[in-house]
Amino acid sequence: MNIIVCIKQVPDTQDIRINPETNTLMREGVQSIVNPFDMYAIEEALRIKEKLGGKVTIISMGPEQATEALREAVSMGADEIVLMTDRAFAGADTWVTSYTLAKGIEKLGKYDLIICGKQAIDGDTAQVGPGIAAQLDIPQVTYVKKTEEIKEGSARFERMTEEGYEIIETPLPCLITVVKEINIPRLPSLKGKIRAKQAPVVKLTAKDINAEADKLGLKGSPTVVDKIFAPQKRTGGQILQGETQEVVNKLVDAVKDIIIASGKT
């Protein structure tokens, strides 16, 4: 089993601040972490490898600093790490990111399974995983919460839906995105951490992946950010007090007022 896991380094959202002038994220002094959903992807890859043998390769597109995130994956047990870094990649939207990662994956050679987290916690788009599958023209199963079976040439997954779940059988190679229900990611081990420190990083630049230059980075991105704004903070609601009957009456009146105000009577 050759498994590729795509990860992203993101700012730790437990410590988030927005610049009130520009409405952009303040990144100075904010800790970087592996996107939490990608941790489930790494764990699932390691579990499949432990069961079936093979190799887990972690790939990330980002600045030099993203190497830290890749090394963390090695401390958990990943075999190889690949960093796609180039000025030409900067400013990519989800379309271009999918294209670039797909090109990088093609460059790595034969693979059986690609695993991504369902989305990154900074952009929250959930588009890059499916985008890579589309670029590579392989099947995709999103929101996977359980790996049911993996055999020679095919696999079966449980996919979470809003109402329940679907069981999907797919030929390999394929791409899956995983949700947090799928596993509990392991902690790194000491031997893993020592190995991670020395692990060689394979670096891929725009030149290495035979990409069309005008399809990369900000230039290739069809997405235009028109405006960024911070949503208004929620003000605490109104709390009704008194006898039950009285409170219910007040509540009904309040709802009526809202409906009338909205003009949808």
Add this chain to the structure above:
Amino acid sequence: MDYLLTEEQVMIRDLARKIAVEKIAPVAAEYDEKEEFPWPIIKILAEADLCGVYIEEKYGGMGGGAMELCLVTEELSRACGGIAISFAATALGTYPIILFGNDAQKQKYLPDIASGKRLAAFGLTEAGAGSDAGAIATTARKEGDHYILNGTKQWITNGGEAEVYTVVAMTDRAKGARGASTFIVEKGTPGFDFGKKEKKLGIRASATRELVFNECKVPKENLLGREGMGFIVAMHTFDKSRPGVAAQAVGIAQGALDHAVKYSRERKQFGKPISGFQGIQFMLADMATELEAARALTYAVARMVDSGAKDVAKESAMAKLFASDTAMKVTTDAVQVLGGYGYMRDYPVEKYMRDAKITQIYEGTNQIQRSIIAMELIKERLR
């Protein structure tokens, strides 16, 4: 304070801290309440390669020593002294093998202990022999290729849960202290049984049981060192392991101080957080200062042990004495800072106070530590 740890020591400390914060702190109160042995946590420590930090690489460990053992014990104790001692007591049971085992004994036992597959325990104390180890009544008589053990060990940490026991028994009672020997006894050996699990004031996640030997047949290859070396084995073991108890005490005190500082900033009286009152500030300042002094002494002694220094009895005793007395004081003051809340089981600090008490008692009471220190001082004058 910066203790100039090596890169690997920082890794070890950070990993132990991560486990303490993410995996131990959330369950510490539950284990204390249920008095259950923390096997799931032991498994996590094993997977993280922390069980073998003080064991040679040749035998599957990480190649560290007392300092690495102290760093892990301290970090785990910061979350739960009871869970931490299940880890540290294995080191106590393993040291006799590390210090006095031959290569065959090391090959046989250390790799499984280093990987966390098996826990160890040390069996010295008996009902009638605590500080006075010369009064040991457990006997080992030689019969052909075996020793036959008879007697009962009391209050053995990890008793029943560990699989490898290093046990001190008398091979020649007539010689008194020089007639004791140390044996490796495996769980499951016929004639080796366990007594009831003790109910304790603190460190309640740890298991404390009697070891009962009744015509227990141990192969002669399991003798550590030579016959008659039992006390030397025990004393050298304690010299190396006492910084570990000191580290446990430092960790417990740090955990209690963390809670006290946090609470003092949240608790408001007379219209402001109590951290704004000098009465509280001075308490916190004293707690932190004494704790740092205890940590500095503990690390200094651990490093002295690791340097290969021949005689560390006095320094080891000092670290254990000072750190455990400090832990008792700091945890008692932490309860005081939290006032009525501190006395309630719903808040974690009363547990730290209960857990701290044992560090003044085991691996030699603090009165015995003072005797060791005084004896060494007097001996030094005679030289």
